[in-house]
Amino acid sequence: MPDCLFCRIAAGAIPADIVHADDEFVAFRDISPRAPVHVLVIPRRHIPSPADLADVEADLAGRLLVTAARVAREAGLDAAGYRWVLNCGPDGGQTVPHLHLHVLGGRALGWPPG
Ligand code: AMP
Ligand code: ZN
Numbered sequence: 001m002p003d004c005l006f007c008r009i010a011a012g013a014i015p016a017d018i019v020h021a022d023d024e025f026v027a028f029r030d031i032s033p034r035a036p037v038h039v040l041v042i043p044r045r046h047i048p049s050p051a052d053l054a055d056v057e058a059d060l061a062g063r064l065l066v067t068a069a070r071v072a073r074e075a076g077l078d079a080a081g082y083r084w085v086l087n088c089g090p091d092g093g094q095t096v097p098h099l100h101l102h103v104l105g106g107r108a109l110g111w112p113p114g
Contacts, residue, residue, distance in 0.1 A: 001046040006098035010044045019074070024060070025067045027103075036106025037075045037082070041068045047099040050088040068101050077105040 001007045008014045009028060016028035019039055030038040043064060047053065053061050065084075072082050082105030087094040 001098070004046055004098050005096055006040075006042050006100060007044075007046050010042060020067065020071050022067070024063060027067065027071045030102070035104040035109065037077060037103065039071055039075065039103040041071055041101040041103060043099060048097045049094060049099060050086045050092075052099070064099075064101060068103055072103050072105065075103070075105065077103075080105065082106075083109050 009016045010026045018026060018028045020027035025041055025043055027039050027041040030040055047056060068084055082103060085102040
């Protein structure tokens, strides 16, 4: 999707602080971090939102989680813990219409979300 910000980051057309990249996923630091560690994990494939996972093979969703767990481990978050967030649509607070999993950690995180 040429007009999609995260497709452009995945393609290398827009710079990002990339912490992981493979054939299927890219992980990069959020430009406006909400925690000491704040990384976004995205599929290279343009999937607009978590709702669209209903139309995607389950293996991709599983590999997204495995990749996010590796990103968290490599960021040193395993011992203290961390949070994954998938915002979906307007009420979920999604602002970029390309599926992305937030990995947040490095401090104690409040619950429930506001
Ligand atoms: P969401 O609100 O769940 O859609 O999350 C989108 C995230 O993308 C926000 O946390 C933004 O700070 C982040 N973001 C927006 N533009 C960029 C960018 N160019 N590089 C890295 N992160 C970005
Ligand atoms: Zn996209």
